[in-house]
Amino acid sequence: MGIRPTYGTLQRFRRRTRDLHVPGTVDGVAFPVSACWRLNGGGAVPFHVESIPDDGVDWVHDYKASPAELRCRDQGDFTVEFSSDHPDLVAGDNRLAIEMRDADGRSVACTIRFDWDPVPVPLPLDISDLSGVRSVQDVGQVVAGAFDVDPVSGVIRSRAPVHPDSLLVLGGAHASQEATYNVRFLDFTGVKWLGPSDFFVGFEDKDPPIGIKTGWSSAGMAALNPRGEARSFISWGDHSGTRREWVVVTDPPARFPVERRRLYSVRHQVLFAEGTDTVRFRIWPADEPEPDTWLCQEDDAGIDPAFPRHRSASFGLFQHSGMPIEWSNIRVVAL
Known part of the structure; x- marks a missing residue:
């Protein structure tokens, strides 16, 4: 039972688009799962954890019947996302706390530490x-x-x-x-x-x-x-x-x-x-x-x-x- 961020618990971001996206998956839990995230000790924000499995979906000709549409392929997938102008986001070191509770009442948590550079990526x-x-x-x-x-x-x-x-x-x-x-x-x-x-x-x-x-x-x-x-x-x-x-x-x-x-x-x-x-x-x-x-x-x-x-x-x-x-x-x- 655990939360596995796609890019680990030490990450970095720079201002590239209007939201920051932190994908990951959770395994060993009973679905459905309720979940929330907190940024730097701020308020809890609920987010979606995919409960519908990919039972051989033909992604070439069809889609999975999920409220998340095309955002989550597998059961347990999630993406925490928040604005690059979020009031709790600071330049430099940040902490994103993720908390989940499964259908059997078991809890699991994970903290991701990430560096944030608010300077937009320039061209060329x-x-x-x-x-x-x-x-x-x-x-x-x-x-x-x-x-x-x-x-x-x-x-x-x-x-x-x-x-x-x-x-x-x-x-x-x-x-x-x-x-x-x-x-x-x-x-x-x-x-x-x-x-x-x-x-x-x-x-x-x-x-x-x-x-x-x-x-x-x-x-x-x-x-x-x-x-x-x-x-x-x-x-x-x-x-x-x-x-x-x-x-x-x-x-x-x-x-x-x-x-x-x-x-x-x-x-x-x-x-x-x-x-x-x-x-x-x-x-x-x-x-x-x-x-x-x-x-x-x-x-x-x-x-x-x-x-x-x-x-x-x-x-x-x-x-x-x-x-x-x-x-x-x-x-x-x-x-």
Whole structure:
């Protein structure tokens, strides 16, 4: 019986997106579990611990019937999340206390000590040299799923089995920007979306909130699948179930067949101009010339102006389920 934070009890965070996310799992307990967290001795805040097991869910074609939507793959999964402007959060050393009580009345607790740097990550951002990186938290914030750095190979790799909607945010929140990188898709088994990247805005709460935010807000996602389809997405609160939820998607998809283990180059942009959010990207084999045209391009000009819009975003690495992907030579610049 124990609480296992994905990245241990000593962690570090820097201001990259609007919330801090602390994923983990609890095992050896009787479900359902009630849980709360406290930051630096502050008030108790309840949060969601997944009680529904993954009994062979086909994540490629289906979802688990869970109130947490795509945020928790396995029974016992959780993510503590709180604002980067939380009044109890201080620069430097912080303590996050997690307390749980299971269906049999047994209690378990865990304290995570973490360092917080409130200075936003600036642009330009160069993560092309990973040789001296010891932890993925040295270069980014894991929002969902798990990622690792392989300094010998010089890559960031998603951890198997890859969770649905896995995300590692690397950059801080900025306006118009461009990311370039290399990517290698190792295996297509169980993959719904190969990613590979997103200009992430944040998660939105359900109404009423359930203790984990489920609505994905993206200023511009680049997405491929093993069937040779490519799409761009822009969204506010996707899977939140609120009346303000909206999604823009490339439909029909563009065509781009990808090959296992081949190295590709990607150029991915988000542009904010005159009240419109535009995303575009192209991908090509790394040993071939860069194409002149964009593979996918979408904007939110057709969304009701009364609905929420985006004015900044944070670059991150994205994948939905399946086997690991490798990213390298990552650079992000302002436009």
